Amino acid sequence: MRILEITKTLDEWAPQQVAWERDNPGIQVGYPGTELTNTLICMDVSDSVIEEAIKRKCNLIISHHPLLFLPLKRITPETDRISRYISKLLKHNITLFSYHTNLDYTKHGVSFQLAKKLQLEGINFLEPLQGGLSKFVVFSPESDVEKVSEAIFGAGGGVIGEYSNCSTRNEIKGTFKGSNNSNPTLGAKNVFETVKEIRLEAVVYDWLIPSVIERVKKVHSYEEPAFEVYKLQNSHTNFGAGAKGTLKNEMSTSGFLSFVSKSLNAECLRYGFNPPAKIKKVAVMGGAGQDYLNKAISEGCNAFITGDIGYHRFQDSENKILLIDAGHFETEVSVLDEIRERIISAKGFNKNDNMVFVAGSNAFNPVKYYNKRSGE
Secondary structure, eight states, X not given: OBHHHHHHHHHHHSOGGGSOTXXXXXXXXXXXXXXXXXXXXESSOOHHHHHHHHHTTEEEEEESSOSOOSOOSOOOTTTOHHHHHHHHXXXXXXXXXXXXXXXXXXXXXXXXXXXXXXXXXXXXXXXXXXXXXXXXXXXXXXXXXXXXXXXXXXXXXXXXXXXXXXXXXXXXXXXXXXXXXXXXXXXXXXXXXXXEEEEXXXXXXXXXXXXXXXXXXXXXXXXXXXXXXXXXXXXXXXXXXXXEEEEEEEEEHHHHHHHHHHHTTOSOOEEOSSOOSEEEEEEEEEEEOGGGHXXXXXXXXXXXXXXXXXXXXXXXXXXXXXXEEOOHXXXXXXXXXXXXXXXXXXXXXXXXXXXXXXXXXXXOOSOOOOOTTTTO
């Protein structure tokens, strides 16, 4: 199978259209049309990651953090780290894709995996994505309705939460009168016709509307199929920021801090002053999520776990919530295993021909901690 077929599967799960507008997800370097050999998944691209990809005969690397985020002004492999990586990737015919904030904002993505790592129950988004949804309506003769609906579903329409192929169908009467230049599939030219039709409706993500229209036109028997698109105000059920859930059993603050440290293999936790004595409801956000502190508080959470928390945010949390900085890397790395499982389960993936690896010990956290007791 080609690299594009693998990335298409991941794009359907974590579409680039939900990424932060200033992000740069998707292809970074290389040749997406080539046949896949093996795949290496990592948090960040580095010399050691590329060397591991070469050793394992991988021609696809999937990183969480983009290698190319800011515009490059020059490529100088001898003096510039990113230039060196690009040169190495191209030399060894390795393609690089990144799934960054689109993976942060998708269901079962970064924050959901962090919540699962902490064994939270009833996991849902901390703040669902607003907007980006439309209702697509098309008027179809009864004879076309199944193939038209399949065209909508095949383009990704009709998805609501954990349900797919969702639609509404109502019987109606349609009228038309074709001109001398028309070519009606029902009735005759210059004759006023009344026909039994089906009003077919489905929820569609905004970025999929052009594809839905194109597919519907291909299978619809009418020369001029009628359709409508309505913007919706509904919250997304499959995309949003952060995650929230509850612990199976209430914990003390000290017990919860120990649990978080062990669960995330976090060498160091930074946490706020005078937190609640008991922890039950927990919010999380992988990476740098301090801007969602007030949302976690308003949702009645006893603890909020994220990374890269600033000094004054800890002041804001006092007497309100247990705010924990568990590290950027530590709160995101759990998603790599989920990426691997989705690639392996992709339609057409052959486990006998293609291997999928998560970068090994070389893909370490770039942030190191000094322990004054051990001197390490």
